[in-house]
Every structure is written in structure tokens, then in C-alpha cells.
Amino acid sequence: MITVNNLKKSFGDNEVLKDINLQVNPQEVVVIIGPSGSGKSTCLRCMNLLESVTEGEILIEGVNITDKNANINEIRTEVGMVFQQFNLFPHKSVLENITLAPIKVRKWSRQQAEEKALDLLEKVNLLEKANEYPNSLSGGQKQRVAIARALAMEPKIMLFDEPTSALDPEMVGEVLDVMKQLAKEGMTMVVVTHEMGFAREVGDRVIFMDEGYIVEENVPEKLFDFPSHERTKSFLSKIL
């Protein structure tokens, strides 16, 4: 579904990603962990070209998205993204946040987009907030709206960049529940997170990144309980 070959990314002289190779299979949930500054966000952002790629290639369903002739906007409709800071549109109601892209990009009718949006709001348990504005929502509610907004485009892949890191602890659960449900339904997901419980429970594979490299990857039980690299061990001992 996603294939990353020899990906390198530099900001000026600062090489942030150094030779990343990675494969995500359909319906798989891949969790990326690693210390701050290791390049997790950058790696994720390359997968929908929010960052340009310096070297290497990324294939999504066989389409080389790093090709100069690739249609970036079309690729992005297939790849949903959820941000740490939610990035809801404050001037639009919850419903409008969700329907905007389907109407403008997918060219759906308003009615069709609203039906889809209401379905999704029901799914994330926020139907009663449809006509509220983002400023009146709690952090957990905002993030659930953001997930619904990304899902409205019917993407084949969902990317999550620390979706619960900006939340008060009591709200983390409600967002993780939505993500678990999504995983259960077979969505292909790449999740950067510090929630090790989530990684263990729903992750099919965990990738440990450090200093721009993938140091180690394995099924969660093996990686968490029997890490094979020193750096993985010391990272896990710090956060667990």
C-alpha cells in the first residue's frame, strides 16, 4: 500500500531522514515511536508530500508520488492526515469543516456531503455538535471532528501525527477509542504516538526511529518486551 525506498530528507544542511525503507500493507496499523527530533513527523509528512522529498521514492498503491508529474492533490485525497494541533477551520461549523473538501474537491452535492458528515459525526459520537463552532469544543472533541473531517474524503490510508499529545489526559481515551474502531474496520493506518498501550493493542507492527534511521521494527510484543538494539532499550526504559 505504501512503499518507501531510500527516503532522505534534509532541511538545508540538516539531514533529518537518512535512508528510510518501509512498507505498509493494506489494512495494517503501523506505529512509529522514537525520541523527539528523530524525524517521525517529517517521515509521516513526506507520505502526503507536506514535505518535499530530497532523495528516494515513495509509492502509494504503486503510484510514485515523488515523481515530478504526480498529481499531488489527487494523491492527497487518498491519504487522510490528523494533526497534533487538530487544525480545524475556526470560521466554519463542525459540519462545514467536514463537508468543505468533499464538496470542493470530490465535487459531491451539499446534500450528499452532509449525509456523509452526519454519518461520520455519529461514528465519532459528536452528532449533537454538528452546528457548533470548533472554539466551543474540548480538545478531545476537536480531534474527533478532525478525524471525521479526514475520513469524509474516504481516504485509503490515514496518517496520525501524535493525535493525543495536545490533549488533557482524561480526553486521550475517547480519541484512541475512535482510532481503535477505525483499525478494526480495516483502515490502513500509520500512527506516530507515545501511547504504548495503543501501540500494543492495535499496532500490527511498531517502528522505532532514532536520528533519522529506522533502528528496529517488529510486532509490538517483541519490540516492547525483547528489544534487540541498545538504543531501543534505553528509549523504552525511559518512557515505559
Next chain:
Amino acid sequence: MQGIKDFFSNIWAAIYDWILNDLEIRIDVIIDYFPLFMKGTLYTLGISISAIVIGCILGLFIAFGRLSPYSIIRLPFVWYITFFRGTPLLVQIFIIYLGVAPLFISGAGTTKAVISAIIALSLNSAAYLAEIYRAGIQSIDKGQIEAGRSLGMNKVQTMWYIVLPQSIKRMIPPFGNEFITLVKDSSLASAIAAPEILYWARAVNTRFFITWEPFILISLIYLFITLSLTYLLNYIERRWNIDDNR
């Protein structure tokens, strides 16, 4: 005590006398010329409003050019802004009137003066408005743009549906200042004989040798226009804030 009181009443009597007799307010001239002052007001409004509308549209294009990541595209816009902000508006008006307008309007009629004034004021205000647009656009969090793009919206859609609606609220106060400046600066058009209100005040002044009547009258007209504009913009800003906090 009595002395002080006398002193003030003497001064008051002198001022009163001066206003009534020495000033010789020529209400009759103002009444005669009133229709022309009204016509002048229409010209002032027409020139100002045209320049505001054209300047707003042109300014948006210039702002986008100025924001281009490519320096080849960006540079001409930077020069444009530098030129129009760095040279006197009166000089720009003369350049347009004497240099540019003759290329496509023959003769020396009112039309040429009015059109030249509109063009010069539009080009000039576009430079200032472009900088206001740019500041407004750049004040929007980058995450908003990334959210829009990650949903598959292209640059134009993201700008139009997400960035501009949020930034316009922040642009209203500086836009108001620019519009008010523009109304006042439209008086410079009198230098090329565009028949706006300053032109008529000067005409009355040279013909009848009276100063206070025409200039106070047009000052009041300018005040009326600028205060109305301030009121209107405050109203729009309040409305916008209410809408945003729904």
C-alpha cells in the same frame, strides 16, 4: 473681579464683531455654488470608491505576487510596492496625467483628469493594500494551510476557503485607515483640474477672494465622508466578530 469680567466680555464683543462685520460671510456665494460643491462631492466619492474597489482587487494580485516563493516572480511586485510607497502620490498623479493618459485619451477634458486620478489612486492604494493583505495572510497559522492541502484542496482553494476568510477580519482595521487616507488624498486630483470638491473650493476662493466659507465647507464634507466610513467599518468589524463567536 469686575475688571476681569469686563475684559472677557470685551474680547467676546470683538470676536463677534469680527465674525459679523470683518469676515463678511458670503453665504450667497456658497448658495450659488452649492450645486457645484455637490457635484464635486460626487466626483470625490466616485474617484475614491473606484480607487478603493480597483485597489482592493489589484492589491490582492500584488500580494500574491509578493508572496510567491520564486524570486523571479516576486521581485517585480516588490519593486512595484517600493515605487508606489516611496514616491509622492502627487508625482504619480502627474506622471499618469501627463505621461500615461495622453497615450489613450486625447484632449485635456475633465474625463482625462478624472480617469488619471482614479488610475493613480488605484495603483497607489493597491501597493499599500497589498502589504495589508500580505500581513493578514501571513498571520494565519501554517497548520490551517496544511490541513486544507492534506484534504486535497489546491493552493487556490485553500487560500479562498480557508486563509482569506480568516485573515480578512484582521485586515479590516488597517483597510479602514487606508480607505480614509484615500478619500483625503483624492483632493490631490484638484492639481490636474479634476472637478472634485477641493477644485471647487479653490475656484470660489480665486474668483471671490473668500477663504473661510469654501474651505470650511469642504472640510465638513470630508469629515462627513471619513466619519461615515469609520462608522461603517466599525459596524462591519463588530458584525464579523459576532459571526465568529457563534
